[in-house]
Amino acid sequence: MSNKIxxxxxxxxxxxxxxxxxxEAFDLMVAxxxxxxxxxxxxxxxFDAIGGCVLQDQxxxxxxxxxxxxxxxxxxxxxxxxxxxxxPGCSVLPAPLRDYVGxxxxxxxxxxxxxxxxxxxxxxxxxxxxxxxxxxxxxAVPDHSHHGTELTMVLQGAFSDEVDHFARGDVEIADEDLxxxxxxxxxxxxxxxxVTDAPLKFSKLMPRLFQPFLRI
Amino acid sequence: xxxxxxTVTLDEPATERSSTKPWRAKRRIRGKPVNRADDSCDTKTExxxxxxxxxxxxxxxxxxxxxxxxxxxxxxFLIKSGSDVTLAEECAQEVMATLWHxxxxxxxxxxxxxxxxxxxxxxxxxxxxxxxxxxxxxELGWGPKAEPEQDDVLALQQETAQLRDALTALPEAQRQLIxxxxxxxxxxxxxxxxxxxxxxxxxxRIRLAxxxxxxxxN
Numbered sequence: 001m002s003n004k005i006x007x008x009x010x011x012x013x014x015x016x017x018x019x020x021x022x023x024e025a026f027d028l029m030v031a032x033x034x035x036x037x038x039x040x041x042x043x044x045x046x047f048d049a050i051g052g053c054v055l056q057d058q059x060x061x062x063x064x065x066x067x068x069x070x071x072x073x074x075x076x077x078x079x080x081x082x083x084x085x086x087x088p089g090c091s092v093l094p095a096p097l098r099d100y101v102g103x104x105x106x107x108x109x110x111x112x113x114x115x116x117x118x119x120x121x122x123x124x125x126x127x128x129x130x131x132x133x134x135x136x137x138x139x140a141v142p143d144h145s146h147h148g149t150e151l152t153m154v155l156q157g158a159f160s161d162e163v164d165h166f167a168r169g170d171v172e173i174a175d176e177d178l179x180x181x182x183x184x185x186x187x188x189x190x191x192x193x194x195v196t197d198a199p200l201k202f203s204k205l206m207p208r209l210f211q212p213f214l215r216i
Numbered sequence: 217x218x219x220x221x222x223t224v225t226l227d228e229p230a231t232e233r234s235s236t237k238p239w240r241a242k243r244r245i246r247g248k249p250v251n252r253a254d255d256s257c258d259t260k261t262e263x264x265x266x267x268x269x270x271x272x273x274x275x276x277x278x279x280x281x282x283x284x285x286x287x288x289x290x291x292x293f294l295i296k297s298g299s300d301v302t303l304a305e306e307c308a309q310e311v312m313a314t315l316w317h318x319x320x321x322x323x324x325x326x327x328x329x330x331x332x333x334x335x336x337x338x339x340x341x342x343x344x345x346x347x348x349x350x351x352x353x354x355e356l357g358w359g360p361k362a363e364p365e366q367d368d369v370l371a372l373q374q375e376t377a378q379l380r381d382a383l384t385a386l387p388e389a390q391r392q393l394i395x396x397x398x399x400x401x402x403x404x405x406x407x408x409x410x411x412x413x414x415x416x417x418x419x420x421r422i423r424l425a426x427x428x429x430x431x432x433x434n
Binding site for chain 2: 011012015016018019020021024027028030031032034035041044045046048049050051052053054055056057058059060061062063064065068069071072073075076080081086094095096099100124125
C-alpha cells in the first residue's frame with residue numbers, strides 16, 4: 001500500500017464502478033488501482049454505501065414467491081461454490097491483474113510492437129480493451145493521440161510526459177485532446193496497465209500499416 | 217418540554233462525533249464511546265449480529281429474518297435494473313445464499329449489512345445480466361477481525377444512517393439521478409434519453425448531489 005500516489009481516480013469512475021456500469025476493462029483498472037491506493041479504496045467504499053442506501057429504500061411490498069426461503073436453504077445445503085484463489089505473487093501485479101494474466105510478471109505473454117515496446121492484451125469484454133505495456137528504461141513512446149478515453153496506470157518503474165511524472169499506482173487519464181510523448185524513467189523498465197473505450201473493431205477494419213502507433 | 221430538552225442533550229455527543237468525521241469511512245474515531253441508547257433510532261445494528269450468528273452458529277432463524285428484510289429489496293432492485301421478475305427472484309435467492317456462505321468475510325467496520333448485500337447483488341447482476349467478470353480489489357491483510365471494535369462498528373452504522381438521511385434530503389431531481397445510476401446498466405447517455413435531459417445537465421446534477429452529500433457528512 002503506497003501513500004505516494006498523486007494521480008487518483010475520478011468520482012465519475014468510482015461511482016460507476018460501485019454502480020457496476022463500467023465495461024470490464026475499466027472495472028479491471030479500478031480494481032487494480034484500489035488494490036494499491038487506500039485513499040481511493042475508502043472513497044470507493046463510500047460509493048458502495050450509497051448503493052446500500054438505494055437498496056434499503058426499495059419497496060419490499062412486491063415480496064418473494066412462496067417457498068423462496070426453503071428454496072434458498074436447499075441451495076445453501078448444496079455447499080458454497082469453490083472460489084478459485086488468485087495466483088500467488090506480491091511483487092508487481094496486484095491480485096485482480098494476476099487473475100487475468102494467470103500469474104505475476106513472469107507469466108505475461110508479451111508481443112513486441114516495435115522499438116523495444118511490448119504489449120499483452122488481456123481478455124475482457126469487447127466494449128473496451130485492456131492491455132499491459134512494457135516500455136524499456138529511458139525509451140520514449142512516439143507522440144500519439146487517443147480515441148475515446150484512455151487510462152494508463154504505472155505498475156513498475158515510472159514515466160514522464162507533457163502533463164506530469166507518473167509512478168507506481170498513478171493513473172493518467174487521457175482523452176482525445178491529449179497528444180503526448182511518454183518517456184520511461186532511465187532507472188527501470190516501465191510496465192503499465194492501459195485501458196481504452198475506443199472500439200476494437202476500428203483497428204480491425206484497417207490494414208495493419210495504417211493503424212496508428214500502439215493501437216490494438 | 218423537559219423531555220424534549222433531555223432528548224436534545226442526549227443526542228448531542230453523537231451529532232458532534234459524526235460531524236468530525238469525513239464523508240468516507242474512517243476506522244478510528246476520537247471521543248467517548250457511543251451512547252448505546254442511540255441503538256433505538258433506526259440504525260439497525262442488529263443486522264450485524266444476525267450475520268455473526270450465521271457465521272458462528274449457522275443460525276437459520278437469523279437468516280430467515282435477514283431474508284425477509286433483504287430478499288424482496290434485492291428483487292425490486294434487480295427488476296429496476298432491467299431484470300425480468302423470474303430472474304430477479306432467482307438472483308435474489310442466490311444473493312442470499314452467497315450472504316450465508318460468505319458471512320465470515322463480512323467486516324462490520326467497513327460496511328453495513330445493507331451495503332454488503334448491495335455489493336453482492338450488484339456483482340450478481342454484472343455476472344448474470346451482463347455476463348461479465350467483475351474484478352475486485354485485492355483483499356486487505358487477513359480479512360475481518362474475529363472481534364471488531366464495537367465503537368468502530370457503531371460509528372460506521374451512524375455514518376451510513378447519516379448518509380441515508382442526506383440522500384433523502386437531496387432535491388428530488390438529484391436524488392432520482394443518483395438512484396438511476398445505481399440501477400446499473402444505465403449509462404449517462406441512456407439516462408439522458410430516458411429523462412430527456414442533456415448529458416451535461418445529468419453530469420452536473422450528479423456532481424451537485426455528491427457535493428451536497430459531502431457537505432452533509434462534514
